[in-house]
Amino acid sequence: MYPAIIEEYLAPATVADALAAIAKHDGEATVFAGGMSVMQAIKARLIEARCVIDLGNIAELRGVSVGPDGAAIGPMTRYADLVRDKKLHGAYQALNDAASTVGDRQVRNRGTIGGSLCWNYIAACMPPTVLALDARIELTAPGGGKRTVPIGEFFLGALETVRRDEELMTKITLPAAKGKAGSSYKKWSTQVDGLPIIGVAVYIETDGSGVCTVARFAVGGILPIVKRSAAAEGQLVGTKASDADGIARATAAAAEELDPQGDRWVQAAYRKLLIQSLGGEVVAKAFERATGGAA
Numbered sequence: 001m002y003p004a005i006i007e008e009y010l011a012p013a014t015v016a017d018a019l020a021a022i023a024k025h026d027g028e029a030t031v032f033a034g035g036m037s038v039m040q041a042i043k044a045r046l047i048e049a050r051c052v053i054d055l056g057n058i059a060e061l062r063g064v065s066v067g068p069d070g071a072a073i074g075p076m077t078r079y080a081d082l083v084r085d086k087k088l089h090g091a092y093q094a095l096n097d098a099a100s101t102v103g104d105r106q107v108r109n110r111g112t113i114g115g116s117l118c119w120n121y122i123a124a125c126m127p128p129t130v131l132a133l134d135a136r137i138e139l140t141a142p143g144g145g146k147r148t149v150p151i152g153e154f155f156l157g158a159l160e161t162v163r164r165d166e167e168l169m170t171k172i173t174l175p176a177a178k179g180k181a182g183s184s185y186k187k188w189s190t191q192v193d194g195l196p197i198i199g200v201a202v203y204i205e206t207d208g209s210g211v212c213t214v215a216r217f218a219v220g221g222i223l224p225i226v227k228r229s230a231a232a233e234g235q236l237v238g239t240k241a242s243d244a245d246g247i248a249r250a251t252a253a254a255a256e257e258l259d260p261q262g263d264r265w266v267q268a269a270y271r272k273l274l275i276q277s278l279g280g281e282v283v284a285k286a287f288e289r290a291t292g293g294a295a
């Protein structure tokens with residue numbers, strides 16, 4: 001299907017100009033990151049975009065920095081750049097994993113982390129990943145007013161977030177690790193390059209002897225909203241990489257607590273098994289990255 005007529009295409013070079021354009025068009029403008037999801041919606045006429053505001057020229061919205069206070073990621077950072085970014089290794093490495101498994105090469109070259117979080121598709125890879133990394137989302141409104149939302153409060157439901165139509169996502173920040181930290185993400189899908197039936201992201205922090213002191217276990221692809229499992233996290237704290245039984249208990253607790261739904265792709269019971277098997281692999285990888293392989 002052809003899209004309805006787009007009357008105006010704007011490609012501002014600054015956040016201030018983009019926000020001014022959003023305010024000027026008062027609800028008639030559609031923001032465009034990589035276009036990977038929104039363009040499909042425009043073509044299907046689910047969205048009628050009188051004016052498109054393309055964020056692709058705004059350099060201040062791109063890039064990754066990592067320092068003693070944590071990491072800051074521009075929402076226009078593309079998957080292809082996240083895949084290659086070695087600064088994320090260790091504590092934030094789940095982002096490398098997740099970006100490398102999104103779609104195909106074309107999608108990774110165009111799609112952005114911010115676009116994925118703002119779109120909040122039920123099965124996307126980035127929402128569980130940033131949930132496990134305990135991100136904070138900076139939103140900026142026309143006029144420059146900013147607010148920061150903890151990721152646990154950002155996602156409301158399928159394709160819904162707390163972002164107001166006139167706000168731009170301008171930064172994603174991740175806290176610094178207090179101990180040695182590692183994270184990992186893995187998805188399982190029914191086809192190569194497909195969206196995840198289940199995606200699991202795990203963050204592990206350890207003390208000097210390899211014992212887990214902080215755990216975050218997030219699952220996507222199952223429910224209208226991505227979720228963390230407090231039960232799994234409670235079981236993981238105090239375990240070590242070598243404690244296979246403890247890790248198995250944690251992933252079983254996640255499957256039970258998250259109680260995934262069945263749909264036309266797979267049954268609920270199968271998703272529970274996936275949470276356990278994928279979860280075990282992802283926890284092991286996060287431990288390995290946190291401890292450098294020491295049990």
Ligand SMILES: Cc1cc2nc3c(=O)[nH]c(=O)nc-3n(C[C@H](O)[C@H](O)[C@H](O)COP(=O)(O)OP(=O)(O)OC[C@H]3O[C@@H](n4cnc5c(N)ncnc54)[C@H](O)[C@@H]3O)c2cc1C
Nearest residue numbers: 031033034035036037038103111112115116118124125169
């Ligand atoms: C063939 C194919 C396979 C895919 N496979 C996967 C997969 O395996 N895993 C996965 O996670 N995803 C997958 N996707 C989706 C892909 O991840 C998209 O990149 C993602 O949905 C976001 O697209 P985008 O960055 O191009 O954002 P766009 O489509 O341009 O925008 C998405 C939404 O976010 C809004 N938006 C974007 N940036 C901002 C901002 N800074 N501030 C405010 N609003 C903003 C837009 O207005 C729009 O509503 C796939 C897509 C395709 C086409």
